Structure formats: structure tokens, C-alpha cells
Amino acid sequence: MAGLLKRILLGEQGLVVIFVLAFALVSVTVPNFLTDRNMLGLFQSVVTIGIVSCTMMLCLASRDFDLSVGSIVAFAGMVAVMASNASGSIIIGLIVALAFGTFVGFVNGVVIAKLKINALITTLATMQIVRGLALIASDGRAVGINDPNFYQLALSKAFGVPTPVWVMLILFIVFGFVLNRTVFGRNTLAIGGNPEASRLAGVDVDAMRIWIFTLQGLVCGIAGILLASRITSGQPNAATGLELSAISACVLGGVSLAGGRAAMLGVIVGVLILGIAENAMNLLNIQAFYQYLVRGIILLLAVLLDNIRSRGLR
Amino acid sequence: MDDFLAFSHIGKSYPGVRALDDISFSVPRGTIHRLVGENGAGKSTLIRVLSGDTEADQGEISIDGQMQHFASTRDAFAARVVVVHQELQLVPSLTVAENLRLGRFPARAGVIDFRGMIGQVGAKLADIGIHVDPRTPVSQLSLGERQMIEVAKAVMMDARVIALDEPTSSLSSRESEVLFELIGRLRAQGKVVIYISHRLDEIFRLCDGCTVFRDGRLAAHHTTMEGLTRDKLVAEMVGREIVDIWGWRGRIAGKPRLAVEGVSGKHLAHPASFDVRAGEIHGFFGLVGSGRSELMRLVYGADKRRTGHIAIDGVTLAGRDPKRSIQAGLVLCSEDRKYDGIIQGMSVGENIVVSARRHFSPFGLIRPGREGETADKFIKTLRIRTPSRRQNIVNLSGGNQQKVILARWLAETGVKVLIVDEPTRGIDVGAKAEIYDLLYSLAERGIAIVVVSSELPEVMGISDRISVMCEGRIVAGFERADFDEHIILAAALPDRSIPEPTKRAS
Numbered sequence A: 001m002a003g004l005l006k007r008i009l010l011g012e013q014g015l016v017v018i019f020v021l022a023f024a025l026v027s028v029t030v031p032n033f034l035t036d037r038n039m040l041g042l043f044q045s046v047v048t049i050g051i052v053s054c055t056m057m058l059c060l061a062s063r064d065f066d067l068s069v070g071s072i073v074a075f076a077g078m079v080a081v082m083a084s085n086a087s088g089s090i091i092i093g094l095i096v097a098l099a100f101g102t103f104v105g106f107v108n109g110v111v112i113a114k115l116k117i118n119a120l121i122t123t124l125a126t127m128q129i130v131r132g133l134a135l136i137a138s139d140g141r142a143v144g145i146n147d148p149n150f151y152q153l154a155l156s157k158a159f160g161v162p163t164p165v166w167v168m169l170i171l172f173i174v175f176g177f178v179l180n181r182t183v184f185g186r187n188t189l190a191i192g193g194n195p196e197a198s199r200l201a202g203v204d205v206d207a208m209r210i211w212i213f214t215l216q217g218l219v220c221g222i223a224g225i226l227l228a229s230r231i232t233s234g235q236p237n238a239a240t241g242l243e244l245s246a247i248s249a250c251v252l253g254g255v256s257l258a259g260g261r262a263a264m265l266g267v268i269v270g271v272l273i274l275g276i277a278e279n280a281m282n283l284l285n286i287q288a289f290y291q292y293l294v295r296g297i298i299l300l301l302a303v304l305l306d307n308i309r310s311r312g313l314r
Numbered sequence B: 001m002d003d004f005l006a007f008s009h010i011g012k013s014y015p016g017v018r019a020l021d022d023i024s025f026s027v028p029r030g031t032i033h034r035l036v037g038e039n040g041a042g043k044s045t046l047i048r049v050l051s052g053d054t055e056a057d058q059g060e061i062s063i064d065g066q067m068q069h070f071a072s073t074r075d076a077f078a079a080r081v082v083v084v085h086q087e088l089q090l091v092p093s094l095t096v097a098e099n100l101r102l103g104r105f106p107a108r109a110g111v112i113d114f115r116g117m118i119g120q121v122g123a124k125l126a127d128i129g130i131h132v133d134p135r136t137p138v139s140q141l142s143l144g145e146r147q148m149i150e151v152a153k154a155v156m157m158d159a160r161v162i163a164l165d166e167p168t169s170s171l172s173s174r175e176s177e178v179l180f181e182l183i184g185r186l187r188a189q190g191k192v193v194i195y196i197s198h199r200l201d202e203i204f205r206l207c208d209g210c211t212v213f214r215d216g217r218l219a220a221h222h223t224t225m226e227g228l229t230r231d232k233l234v235a236e237m238v239g240r241e242i243v244d245i246w247g248w249r250g251r252i253a254g255k256p257r258l259a260v261e262g263v264s265g266k267h268l269a270h271p272a273s274f275d276v277r278a279g280e281i282h283g284f285f286g287l288v289g290s291g292r293s294e295l296m297r298l299v300y301g302a303d304k305r306r307t308g309h310i311a312i313d314g315v316t317l318a319g320r321d322p323k324r325s326i327q328a329g330l331v332l333c334s335e336d337r338k339y340d341g342i343i344q345g346m347s348v349g350e351n352i353v354v355s356a357r358r359h360f361s362p363f364g365l366i367r368p369g370r371e372g373e374t375a376d377k378f379i380k381t382l383r384i385r386t387p388s389r390r391q392n393i394v395n396l397s398g399g400n401q402q403k404v405i406l407a408r409w410l411a412e413t414g415v416k417v418l419i420v421d422e423p424t425r426g427i428d429v430g431a432k433a434e435i436y437d438l439l440y441s442l443a444e445r446g447i448a449i450v451v452v453s454s455e456l457p458e459v460m461g462i463s464d465r466i467s468v469m470c471e472g473r474i475v476a477g478f479e480r481a482d483f484d485e486h487i488i489l490a491a492a493l494p495d496r497s498i499p500e501p502t503k504r505a506s
């Protein structure tokens, strides 16, 4: 019996099982949880983490790390607002914001791949630089948007589902496909499994790493725009700690920090677990301070699970 | 006869694989006992059970009449059973003395008594005949010396049973000799040495008995080597006779395909030049460390070239990285599968198609069907022992991992030049013969082949031409008609071939 339980929990679908159990438990015990409104709210609340986790997954799978995502999201949101205000065109604002995010990601990638500087250090530096730039550019205050149409990005709906949620779902599908069905995705995992062997097998490891970080930057740009639209301004202090949430979600979803192992479905479940924990605590009126505690504990459990699972694999 | 170490009815299963099936045999005190068998036959698994690394599903081990139960390597240490795995477990940045006393540092009030430790370790090493300064960091030792230190570690734990898993597969013959001498002394002290190797030549001069494994079962057990012949042993291993393992087939070589001129780099100071013709197998022989692998890595673009010019079919190779070499039809199957061969955590199938898939992935989109077909085809032709192509590669036996790497390059289409570095290291006799056969058929298709090997019989058996390297230079060349073991070996030895002490001047 214990053996069976162990096999289910540590197996391929272990996480999904845990998720279903947790979901059922929360649905029964927390009032107002399983309502249409709350479900939509839940999805909306995980949009930023969900989007960023897509590329964080690739990053971790190739044995890298990106701590700069939170800063890029915040600054990209501000850039979108400021560029829209300055040019009078939301489209231009969006393009500039995406270009900005992509550029920071590209710089990360080049420094890490070509200058061979540790990803942890590099992105720790860009995380602070970009956050600093955001604070300097706004003098530490929120930047309001002139054109109210900007709010529509977050408010508009299709088939009753808000646009940001659609964007997240589409990115889930896209990156799930990329990871499993493209040479790019498989090479990402190969690099994580053994970088030197991949290089000798003809994988252009440097180019791959630059691409992965650049994509990460682009995706952060998308997340930043949607976030700014939802909070109706560009906030230099937005999305602090996002990097840790995204990494938590990935690890929770079975992405190995040692590289080489990742699955989109797992990451989606990881994102939802974090979202549900927060949502349920909000519904139960638990103080925000406790949420840190719970998030930390969930992360610890996730790493523990990862550890036991990879030991089981040997 | 006393049966010091006895296995009875050992069984072990993995999902889809019966790795060990009802294994029973015993080994008396003061003997060297050899385990042989095809790749994936279960030899390493038995050793892992013996070391407490893996728990058997069934069966028991007894030592000196006492039943043993090893739940971990710690338990095995306590019973004075020590295993030297093929992946050495030394800390490179620490000195020899520190490595040997790791976990058991002599200390007074928490302060390590370095002087005492170095003296002690030095005396012990001299005692067992290893001439290495205990203050040398392990990273400065050659592979052979490291192997020796591992054995020394076992001796210092006062082991009664010492098991060695393929210790000589990456040693030079001189290094092997020193190791054999050491093993011989252990036998004289009444220890049991269990020894795994695919090199059949070693067996008759070194071992007192041997056990043959086939598909996880015990195929034969010999308590003496008398009356046993090499051919009989091979037949017991693979279940059929192999008359001529090399099976050399003559071919007519065409125009030069690969031309290498004046290539040098960081680890190869002296520029080297050679060529390989279409349909030719060009062997490179030399002692370990003679620069063969370094030269091939430079040609392939795995390491940066300082000088030199490389052309394939008269076209200059513009790229200097593996990706562009592969595109130009030049591939290298490297020697160190653990470090730069297998991609850990990925399946056998993925490991096979990682390079070749670009040929059948339009717009970078993968076609799982085609990939599966390709992988299955090579699993079959190379007889890779795995439950399916979806198996994680780390679960394969050492020799089967090697075959997967080979399959990766055989799956490449459009290859013009194939360089294989130690292609049969850790591979059993039966599979060796098949790999040679594959190399001949590739050559017959006009591919130029370079084979790097430290085994002289292998190089002589399959090459059409041999180049000999010594201390970073190509020093001699021989056509097949002129192959002579003694002359080739003499060419490979450094001039001052006074047996230098094992300590390497660094």
C-alpha cells in the first residue's frame, strides 16, 4: 500500500495526482472557491507567473537560471506606458516594450553564452540594473496612462474569458509544442542533460542559450504589458519576487534544476498550485504575511519532491 | 576448498529487464576471480549488489561463512568489502593523502595532523608498491595512477574482498602492468579480488577462475583456468563461435577524402599532417597520452586550432566548430562517453537521433515516427540491450551506452569522414566483431574512416594503414603489408624508454 502510494506520488503523473487531490480538498473546504467568478479570478491572478514560467522552464531545462524576469516585467510595463504616452499610439508603446524586453534578454544571453559568465551572477546583475533604471525613469512613482484604451488589453474578453488568460493559454500551448515537438526544444533538454556532449553532437550551444534568454526577455515583455494594463499604470515596484515564484512553479512542475528534464503540463500544474494556495488564503482572509510562509513551505516541499524523484530514477 | 565469498541465488530485476537471475557461485580466499560476459549481461549489477549499492531482490551473500546483509555501501565497508567503480570517486582538488584519509582524517582537537597523515600514507603507499608522492593533488595524476590510488584506498580500509569494474579499459598497457602487479600482491595476502574486464588477453595470465554471465544468468563457472581456451570462453559468452573477430575485408582505396595539414593547438604543440582516402580505414596507434585524441578533437573542431588546414574532398573546411564539421560530413565519436558522450536523463532514442534528426525535421519540427524508426533500427543492428528506446540512457550498462554513442554517428547521413576514438572500449567480443563489420561496410560505401585505439591487435586487425603517434607527433606510418607488432610498438615508445617511475613530472 505504502509502495503503491509512493509509486503514484513519485511517478510521472504524481504531480497531477497531488494537484487533483489539493483541488478537490480546497473546493470542498473553502467556501466560494469553486465558482465561475473565482475561477476566472484565479486564472487572472496567475497570468504573470504563468507566462513567465513558459520560458523559465526552457531556461532551467538547459541548466541555466534567470533572476531578472521580475525587473524586466516591471520595466517593460513602464516602457509600454511611457512610450504610448509619448507617441500617442498604444501600438508603438507595445512594440517598444516588447523590443525592450527582448533586448535585455538578448544581453543576458550574450553575456552568459559568449563571455561565459555564470547565469546566476549575470541575471542577478541585470535584475538590479533594470530595476534601478525603472526607479530612475519614474522617480520611484507609478506612471499613469493617458489613453484609457490601454486598459482594454486586460479588460477585454473573448468567449467570456479575459484576453490575458487567453494569451497565457496560447503561450502554454506554444511552448508545450516547442519543448516536445521541435528540434529547438529537444536541444534545450539535451544541453541541460550534458552541455559538452551536445556541443560535440553538433548543437550550437552558445546560440541556443542566447535564443533561450532572448525568448525569455520577449515573454517578460508580454507579461509586463498585460500587468501594466491590469494595474492601470506602469509601476517600478511591480512584480518583485516574480523570479522566485516562476522558478518555484517550474520546480513544482517537475523541471529539474540540474537541467535535462521538463514538461509543460507539469509547469502548468505548478503554476496553478501556487495560484490556488494564494487564492484559497485570500478567500479565507489569511493575512498576506502568512502567504510568504506558505509559499516558502510549498517551494521546500517541491524541491524535496524533486530530490526524492531524481534519486528514485537512478 | 574453502568458499570464502559465496553468492547464492542472487536475483535482481529492473522494469523490463531481468538483470540477474539465480546467480550462485563461490570464490576461495587468495584468488583473483574474473567475471566475463556480453554487455548488459549483469556483471556490474552483481558488483553493485556486492558493494551494497543496489539491493538484490532475492538471494544471499556470505563471507567467511557469515551471512551478510548490505543495505548500503557503509555496511559493505564495515564487512571490509570495497568496490572500485569504473567512474573513479576521488576528489581531484585534494591531495593523494587527503583522498585516502577522507572521512577519517587523523586529527587532534579538530586540527588535522598533516605531517603525521602524509608520513602514514606515504609509508602505506610504498608498502603496497605505489610510488606517488602523497602531497600531489589527484588532478595531476594520470588515469592509471588514480586507479591505483582507488585500489590503495581499498587496501587501507583493510578490505577482505576487493572488486574492480573494468579497471584497465582506459589504462595504457604499462599502467595495466603496474595494476596487475598490485593485484597479484593482494592475492598473495589472501584477499579475494573480483575483476571485470572485456580484455580477454588479460584473463589467462592474471586469473585463477572465472564466471561467465549471459543475459543475467550464469552460463559457466570455472574454478581453474586450466584446459580453458580463448575460443571456448568466447563461445560461452556469446553462445556461438567467433572464428576471426577482425574479419578484415580488403577494399580498393580511392582518392584522398580528408586532408589534414599542419594542425596544432593548445594540447598539441607540434603541427601534424595526415590524409585518409575514400574507403580506407586509417588506424592511429599510440600510448595513452600520445596526442591521438587531441589531434582528432582539433580536426573535428571540438578544440580550437592554432594552425592548420583541413580539406574534405578538396574543399577547405571553413568552420571550426563541431556543428559545421558535421554539416561538411566530418564526424567524431569521442572516447569519453561519460563526459562528452551520453546525454544524461534523456532516452536511448533521443541520444541516438540528437544529431541525425536535423535531416528529417522539416522547419525544425520533430517527426516522432521517423525518429523512433531510426532509433529502433540501430538498437537492432548494434544489439543494444534495452527494454525499449524510451529507456533512460543512464540505466543502460556501460558497454551499451557506448553502442548508443556509436549509433548516434552511424545514424548521420551524408558522412564523408568518420573518426572513431576507442570505438570498442568496454564493448564485448561479439559486439566488437559486429562493429568492425559495420566499419567495413561504411568504408565500402566510400567513407574515409579514422580509428584511434590503444589496443594494438585491434588497430592491426582492422586498419588498411597505421599511423603511430608518440609524445604529440606522428612518428611513423605503415601499410597493411608491413604491419609488424614489434616494429609498431617500438615506434610508439618514447626514445628514452627507460621505465620511468609512475610519478609524472609536472
Ligand SMILES: Nc1ncnc2c1ncn2[C@@H]1O[C@H](COP(=O)(O)OP(=O)(O)OP(=O)(O)O)[C@@H](O)[C@H]1O
Residues within 6 Å of the ligand: A314, B014, B015, B017, B018, B019, B037, B038, B039, B040, B041, B042, B043, B044, B045, B046, B385, B386, B394, B395, B396, B397, B398, B399, B400, B426
Ligand atoms: N538502474 C537500472 N535501471 C534499469 N535497468 C538497469 C539498471 N541498471 C542496470 N540495468 C540493466 O541491467 C542489465 C545488466 O546491466 P549491467 O550493468 O550489470 O551489465 P554489465 O554486464 O556490467 O555490462 P557492460 O559490460 O556493458 O558493462 C542491463 O540490461 C541494464 O540495462
Ligand SMILES: [Mg+2]
Residues within 6 Å of the ligand: B043, B044, B045, B165, B397, B398, B399
Ligand atoms: Mg558494466
